[in-house]
Amino acid sequence: MEKKQKDQYYSMPFPDLVRLCQQDDQFALDILIKRNEKIVYNTLYHLDPNRPDLSDLTQEVLFRMARSIKKLRNPDTFKYWLNQIITNLFYDELRRKTRRLPTVSIDEPISEQDYASVVTREIPDIGQIPEESILGSELDEKIKEAIQKLPEQFRIVIVLRELQGLSYDEIAKITKTSIGTVKSRLARARNKLQEHIRPYLQ
Amino acid sequence: MEDHICEEIKALIPDFHDGEIKDKELYDKISRHLKVCKDCRAELEQLIELSKIVKKYFNVEEIDNSYKYNTEFLMYNPDEIQYCNNVRDKISAYIDNELLEQDRLIVEKHLKNCKICYRDYENLKLTSQIVQKYFDKINFSEANVSSRVIERLNKYKTERIAISIAVATVLGVALFHFIFISNFKFELNDKSFKTKTGQQSNEQNPEETEKILPGLSF
Known part of the structure; x- marks a missing residue:
């Protein structure tokens, strides 16, 4: 029964799943989070690929989503609403902070446990993101590079359109611009991407 | 800017005319430009005319297959x-x-x-x-995200309930004190009022009231 319900929840359209979450269905909430974690991570990754704490941010977005799911009046707008949470987090929190490397205090006393095991203090490696998938193909590498090279306002419309599948109207509201601006930014972003991958289009 | 493009295209027109532009992208770029630029189009038309004259002079047959360029844009x-x-x-x-x-x-x-x-x-x-x-x-292979989020959510809800109870308690206590003190003051006011108006003069001496409640007479 549970497996059947699980399958059903996995294939259910998001608005229906959201309605169940709003009725305090914990199982539905669990599935809603699972179905969105990859896309949230993916969006954040392409908005700011150099951040070392993308997993934490993904969790933060999903927490905010779960916390205020009952406040979503129209479940049909779930995708748009979720992207508002993502971009709000991106703009409000990520960009306000000065991008500094995390510091490690050398004066902080080493605990007894540290003495017992390893005496030397290791500086955490922030360069690698364990969950980052290394894309194999050359073309994927090219696209990744091309997306990262895009100016931010172009990158965000590409991510919201091609990854999230939002309408121009929704993208305009999220980015606080007009539909015309979205149209032209998207066209220019696509042209720029096309320039990078032109040899693969033949 | 436009002049710069025209210069670039004009330099390529002889190659274009001879079907020597092999790069598709460049070919399209020239074709597009020729569609919109009268000057460059005139340059190509001139070259075609010149070519016809030269061919005639050498008795070569008119326009053969060696012309690889696309003349579509000339007819637009x-x-x-x-x-x-x-x-x-x-x-x-x-x-x-x-x-x-x-x-x-x-x-x-x-x-x-x-x-x-x-x-x-x-x-x-x-x-x-x-x-x-x-x-x-793109993969995201972090495990147990969902359970961590739900755990955090439950903790958040518990904290909220605790805060609500604490706030309600504080408000309740404050309200109780407010009512109690107001009643007490009201009673005192009532007594002093009655004393001052002297309606019940024999109940208590005004001086006595002053003694009992210094500073509370109005």
């Missing part, structure tokens, strides 16, 4: 040439089905008639599909 009417520019800006939105009906029809009609714009459309559509596939390949 000005309206259609204008469309190329307008349509190219709309192809991206056309792919997304985000055009108004009237614009959609214009683009559709033009794409049927213009091979170059149709090729642009196909390439842009392919780019969009490739990018979408790329996004789909």
Whole structure:
């Protein structure tokens, strides 16, 4: 029964799943989070690929989503609403902070446990993101590079359109611009991407 | 800027005329420019005329297969040439089905008639599909995110309940004190009022009241 319900929840359209979450269905909430974690991570990754704490941010977005799911009046707008949470987090929190490397205090006393095991203090490696998938193909590498090279306002419309599948109207509201601006930014972003991958289009 | 493009294109016109532009992208770029630029088109037409004269002089047969260039753009009417520019800006939105009906029809009609714009459309559509596939390949393999989020949510709810109870308690206590003190004051006010008006003069001496409640008479 549970497996059947699980399958059903996995294939259910998001608005229906959201309605169940709003009725305090914990199982539905669990599935809603699972179905969105990859896309949230993916969006954040392409908005700011150099951040070392993308997993934490993904969790933060999903927490905010779960916390205020009952406040979503129209479940049909779930995708748009979720992207508002993502971009709000991106703009409000990520960009306000000065991008500094995390510091490690050398004066902080080493605990007894540290003495017992390893005496030397290791500086955490922030360069690698364990969950980052290394894309194999050359073309994927090219696209990744091309997306990262895009100016931010172009990158965000590409991510919201091609990854999230939002309408121009929704993208305009999220980015606080007009539909015309979205149209032209998207066209220019696509042209720029096309320039990078032109040899693969033949 | 335009002059700069014209210079670049004009330098390539002889090669274009002789079918020596092998690069598709460059070929399209020249074709597009020729559609919209009268000067450059005139340059090519001049070259064609010159070529005809030279061939005639050498008794070579008129226009043979050695001419590889596409003369489509020479036959375009000005309206259609204008469309190329307008349509190219709309192809991206056309792919997304985000055009108004009237614009959609214009683009559709033009794409049927213009091979170059149709090729642009196909390439842009392919780019969009490739990018979408790329996004789909990114993995997120962090385990137990869902259970961690739910755990945090439950903790958050518990904290909220605790805060609500604490706030309610504080408010309750404050309200109780307020009511109690107000009643007490009211009673005192009442007594002093009665004493001052002297309606019940024998109940208590005003001086006595002062003694008992210094500073509370109004």
